Amino acid sequence: MINIKPIKAFDDNYIWLMTTNEGSIVIDPGECVNLIKIIEQKNIKLDAILITHHHYDHTGGIEELLIKYPYLNVYGPNNNIDSIKSRLIDGGLLNVIGIDFEIIEIPGHTLDHIAYFANINNSPILFCGDTLFAGGCGRVFEGTFDQMYESLMKLKKLPQNTRIYCGHEYTINNLKFAKEVEPDNIDLIKRYNDVLDLRKNNIPTLPSTLSIELKTNPFLRADKNNVQNIISKKFKTGINEKEIFSALRQWKDNF
């Protein structure tokens, strides 16, 4: 039994609560009011906290959780958050609640950003914080555009059926931008309409899958002719895929 449940936080964050037969973990608890309510109502045994990057909306709940559950393990990247007890690095393995997670360093949004990947009986999952979003990608705050591009290329190589659990409900806005980039992409138009229906009913648009991202997310499509053409027309740039990506990211920043 594996269950991965989104818990809403702030305006548009998702905290992920993952439960197996062996216990539960929480990914990126930016706050913990709703989380503690659920843990108590359902009598959940929380084993560990997993952190993707240092931003407050992903880490702000750690201290309060540790006060309530002092035995919790806190895993995360090498950063300035003192309450992270075990630091993880690229290529490392983390075994928790019976799951083997592979650590992938994905700098760009922040320099410390990591993702957690696990292939559970050919049903792979990825917790990727604010790097790959449904229909988009995170802003480049600390790293360079090249770093962010390389990080996304690492994620692009994962199995296509990987389910993507990211940190925010940004999908509608991301797909609005994607439609500006690729107005004739039929998969994208269909996805946009599906997502509008989900949000009308207040249903999360996540998890996504890598296969749908490959078809509809412009930030994974810098190798496609129609994306390259619109960028070179609009910005008179785009000799290589990194330049296409960075023009796309800057276009989205001002969208």
Ligand SMILES: [Zn+2]
């Ligand atoms: Zn962030």
